Amino acid sequence: MDIKRMHVGPRLSEAAIHNGVVYLAGQIAEDATQNIEGQTREVLGHVDRLLAEAGSDKSRILMCQIYLADIKDIAAMNAIWDAWAPAGHAPPRATVQALLARPELLIEVVVTAAV
Numbered sequence: 001m002d003i004k005r006m007h008v009g010p011r012l013s014e015a016a017i018h019n020g021v022v023y024l025a026g027q028i029a030e031d032a033t034q035n036i037e038g039q040t041r042e043v044l045g046h047v048d049r050l051l052a053e054a055g056s057d058k059s060r061i062l063m064c065q066i067y068l069a070d071i072k073d074i075a076a077m078n079a080i081w082d083a084w085a086p087a088g089h090a091p092p093r094a095t096v097q098a099l100l101a102r103p104e105l106l107i108e109v110v111v112t113a114a115v
Helices: 036-054 071-084
Strands: 004-008 013-018 021-024 061-068 093-097 107-114
Touching: 004 036, 013 036, 021 036, 036 071, 036 107, 061 071, 071 093
Parallel strands: 061 093
Antiparallel strands: 004 013, 013 021, 021 107, 061 107
16 A cells, blocks of 8 residues: 655655545644644644645544643633534544643644544
C-alpha cells in the first residue's frame, strides 16, 4: 500500500494517508499571541483544513489527543471544542497537560481520522 504525505517539510509532514486513514501531525496556533479560546479555534481550523484536503472531515475522526500547556484551560478549551465537534460524532479523546515546544503555545491537537 502506498503512503501519501501532505505538506512535507524537512522535519515532518502535516499529514500522512495510509489504508484509508489520515494521520495529522500535532496542530498548533500560528498566532500564539491569542488566548486559549483563540488558539483552540485556530488549531481546530487547521484540523478542518487538513482533513478536507485528505478527503475527510471532523465527523470521521477516530481519535484525538489534546495537549494543554495548563490543564486549568480545559473548561475554556472544551467550550470551543463542544461547539466545533459534530453532534453524535464526538470522537474518543484524551486531554493532558504537557510542556509544549514553545512557551507561548497553549494547545496542540493530534487527530487520526478515516478517509
